[in-house]
Amino acid sequence: MPFDHHEQAAPVALAVHMGLFCLVTDAMEGADPDDSRWLDAAVAVLEDADQAAACDLRDVLVAIDQDYSLRPAEHKRVRAAIASVPQRAELRDLQLEAAELGEHALSVLGACRNYERTLQALVG
Numbered sequence: 753m754p755f756d757h758h759e760q761a762a763p764v765a766l767a768v769h770m771g772l773f774c775l776v777t778d779a780m781e782g783a784d785p786d787d788s789r790w791l792d793a794a795v796a797v798l799e800d801a802d803q804a805a806a807c808d809l810r811d812v813l814v815a816i817d818q819d820y821s822l823r824p825a826e827h828k829r830v831r832a833a834i835a836s837v838p839q840r841a842e843l844r845d846l847q848l849e850a851a852e853l854g855e856h857a858l859s860v861l862g863a864c865r866n867y868e869r870t871l872q873a874l875v876g
Contacts, residue, residue, distance in 0.1 A: 805863035
């Protein structure tokens with residue numbers, strides 16, 4: 753899909769980021785208040801992700817840390833988990849050639865798949 757001049761981003765970048773964001777936030781919002789398995793899954797995926805997926809998952813966790821009411825222990829875990837992931841511009845803001853954007857998108861989609869599988873294994 754071509755660059756969206758209204759959104760100032762490539763639609764695939766928006767779509768894969770929102771897909772990952774919604775997976776994590778839906779799991780978080782659907783969990784009991786004392787259930788952090790949504791975060792356990794995110795941390796596990798973050799630890800095994802390649803740099804492109806790790807940076808996008810970092811962006812998701814930063815947004816959750818800033819915009820959602822987490823327990824203090826969850827805030828601490830989020831901050832510890834993202835500390836080693838380099839900060840970079842959001843995927844939507846990167847100036848990438850089509851092939852590189854495609855590779856990044858596939859990487860984030862892989863993180864989505866891994867998050868779903870990891871969460872399912874934890875929840876049962």
